[in-house]
Amino acid sequence: MPAMTMIQALNSALDVMLAKDPDVLVFGEDIGYFGGVFRVTEGLQKKHGQTRCFDSPIGEAGLVAAAIGMGAYGLRPVVEIQFADYIYPAYDQIVSEAARIRYRSAGEFHVPLTIRTPYGGGIYGGQTHSQSPEALFTHVTGLKTVIPSNPYDAKGLLISAIEDDDPVIFLEPKRLYNGPFDGHHDKAVTPWAKHKASEVPEGHYAVPLGKAATARAGSAVTVLTYGTMVHVAIAAAEETGIDAEVVDLRTLMPVDIDAIVRSVQKTGRCVVAHEATLTSGFGAELCALVQEHCFWHLEAPIQRVAGWDTPYPHAFEWDYFPGPKRLADGLKRALEN
Structure with a gap:
């Protein structure tokens, strides 16, 4: 198996799902041509086209609202919020609409929506780029909340999230983006100082949600x-x-x-x-x-x-x-x- 960082593993998961399912769409702020702030979506627009991987305006509420409509229509949107700290403007859409559509419609509609976002510290981003808001989503009935700790799980869990028929909040630890963090240092000059890649299969595989x-x-x-x-x-x-x-x-x-x-x-x-x-x-x-x-x-x-x-x-x-x-x-x- 090839060695991948978490960034590469997440990119591979998106690539696999875009190729496998024509209903999968990937979009968000700067994720198309630029490939995202952390380059998780790098190369996907070039490979799959501008109708499958594209940029959105800087407006998280509208971005998620559009994705909810796409999901209810039958697509499988994967949205990137540039930093978890920016997700709050979309919180009402996530909680009041995405999480409740299956219940409010008595099962007639569902939203297979995946919201990806980098969370936590590691880049000296402070209170506007390094928050950990996971508890806000675990409190909401109808949402699933996923956080990987290694590249293998990151790819398998993201594939499971995209294939799930309900909305999933997929939080990606920034300190782990460039490989497994060895954990032994309270401080470091750079958060990636001790990172290495790990083995990840190239094709499709799934790590089940809800299993520790x-x-x-x-x-x-x-x-x-x-x-x-x-x-x-x-x-x-x-x-x-x-x-x-x-x-x-x-x-x-x-x-x-x-x-x-x-x-x-x-x-x-x-x-x-x-x-x-x-x-x-x-x-x-x-x-x-x-x-x-x-x-x-x-x-x-x-x-x-x-x-x-x-x-x-x-x-x-x-x-x-x-x-x-x-x-x-x-x-x-x-x-x-």
Whole structure:
């Protein structure tokens, strides 16, 4: 299999689906001729034509509204929001229209819409280019929310998202775009400093939505996480020598509760980690699920490791991230009780 970065894997997924299904359309701000800010769509317009891969005006609400209409009509639009921070103008369309059409129409209409967007830190973008808004979408009935942590999953999950008959929010961790982040550094001159490519099949394959993966097996404590934090959690376990099991959720909604229960019942301890702010982050939902399903197996309080409850700081980006040291502290707290 060829080695691909996450950018290349996502590009391959879009290429495969454009070739496989004539109803698939890819569009967004600067994604056509320019190939997108991060070059995820590079070469697709040239290969598939301007009616299959094209630029949109700078207007997220209108962009998503048009895609909803296309989906209800029978197409499979894939929309790119340039940064997750720009998705808020389209939030009403996503929540009030896309997520509810199947229910409001009693199943007569559905919207097979995929909204791709880079999220999280890694480019010193601060509060206007580096937010992690995943919890806003997991709260909405009718939406699916997906976050890959490696190139192989990124391609397979994106193909599954495009083939799904309901709207999917597909959040792409910017720190992982150029390959697997090794997770061992709290700070770096460049967020891509330790990146490498990994093997990804060239053709069509699908990673099912709603199924977690065990990124690292262990027996002492479970870490529930996703995206970039998968690699940070693995690094923290390696640096401390703690036998942590790292569960990569991959899909936040629907979340794989069976995988969560199996791991926590085995270890008896749990740490929840994400890059988003702590209060009302998706980690709170994970804590509630573990408490509900695993209470009699828990040997210590559940620990949360997350971003600060502040606006995203430009200058202190690598301190804002939960790095290996903060993860290690969370693992130790879980084992102290």
